[in-house]
Amino acid sequence: MTTSASPAKAVVKAVVFAYHSVGVRCIKTLLARGVDVRLVVSHTDNPAETIWFESVADLCREQGIPCITPDDPKSVQLKEQVAAIAPDFIFSFYYRHMLPLDVLALARRGAYNLHGSLLPKYRGRVPVNWAVLHGETETGATLHEMALKPDAGDILAQVSAPILPDDTAYEVFGKLTVAAEQCLWAALPDLIAGTARRLPNDLSAGSYFGGRKPEDGRINWQQTAQQVYNLHRAVAPPYPGAYTDQAGQRFIIGKARLSKSDVANLPIGLHVVDNNVLGVCGDGRALHIIELLMDGKIVGTQELATLLKQAA
Incomplete structure (x- = not known):
């Protein structure tokens, strides 16, 4: 009697644009789900900024993942690097630049962003700070398709987190980091299997917010x-x-x-x-x-x- 070997599991390749603690936790989540992260694109830390969050670059060094920090995500060189990998997925986790459509199109199975609000509310920059400023009692993390407009693509998953009356934005960001990990962890199996459901992102039900200055x-x-x-x-x-x-x-x-x-x-x-x-x-x-x-x-x-x- 002979037994046939199980078919080899297909390798799922990803290129990840990431920064901040959310970037660290979400890259770890991809690795835990068996995603082959071939390249991480991040930012060089700004010496004028208080760096209170975890380092994506440090994580990549620990895991042996190539990590680059180009000044311009629209550069031809970066596009060629991503194209050479031929990724199944592109992910963005708190990366600070919009990604050009021709780069997003290189992901054979889609490009997805993890945003720090319950979309369509608080699209745009620093959503946690804006939510606290406006006295919200809840926020969360949303995994959605990337599109031409920021935070405008269809929604795959959301996880909420409370904002207590005395919470600071720093404390809420800690909760959001956990919510982001949970959101991605729950969504990945269906996303990899090609069975993920998508919900429309009704932009008329939310607002866009810009960055904040000191x-x-x-x-x-x-x-x-x-x-x-x-x-x-x-x-x-x-x-x-x-x-x-x-x-x-x-x-x-x-x-x-x-x-x-x-x-x-x-x-x-x-x-x-x-x-x-x-x-x-x-x-x-x-x-x-x-x-x-x-x-x-x-x-x-x-x-x-x-x-x-x-x-x-």
Whole structure:
């Protein structure tokens, strides 16, 4: 009696464009699902940026995966490299550039992006920060087809994550990284088998948001306490932080909570009350500022009280 050998499992080849912790976790997920990652395209770290996230380049060195960091994803050289691999799939995981259509077309079985929101909401840049700024109570990760417009292709899978009332964007990003891994892990078997279902991405039900700059963190104390608190949460360290200029100094909020103190008789802005730092807002409520920074150092309540008194 003879037994026939099982047919060899087809190798699924991928080229991955990736950066950040989401890039690291999603590359690990591809490897765990048996995908042969032939090339990773990433970014060179910006020395002016606070690097608080995991390194795709370090992961590639550990795994022996070729990793390149071209300045221009539209270069002919990059297109030729991808074409030579003849990938089944192209994936993008928190890569910061749009990929040209002629590169996407090189993926024989499709090109897919992992976006950090529940599409079609918060298409575009820094979706976690925008969601926190707008007081959302939920976000998530979406795996979708890449198209000409950003975050506009059909949806394959989504996993949600809660945004708690005091969560900062940094804390939400940790949840999002897990959601991204779960989303990709669940979608890959059907994607590889060619049986993945696609849902339309109704762009009319969401909005596109651009990038944010450090100067966008300026506090408008005329706003409600909840609005100012949401700004703080959206840009709290390791992001640049919500800031205010007062008493001839620039102060950045490191940590804060909504205050329960009665501050109806105080003008808007920073105050020291009963040895606590408060930021009084336009609706007569305040933030209890637990950590206030000046020139990168924590400002004590007595030092702040002296500065404010001298400027009065």
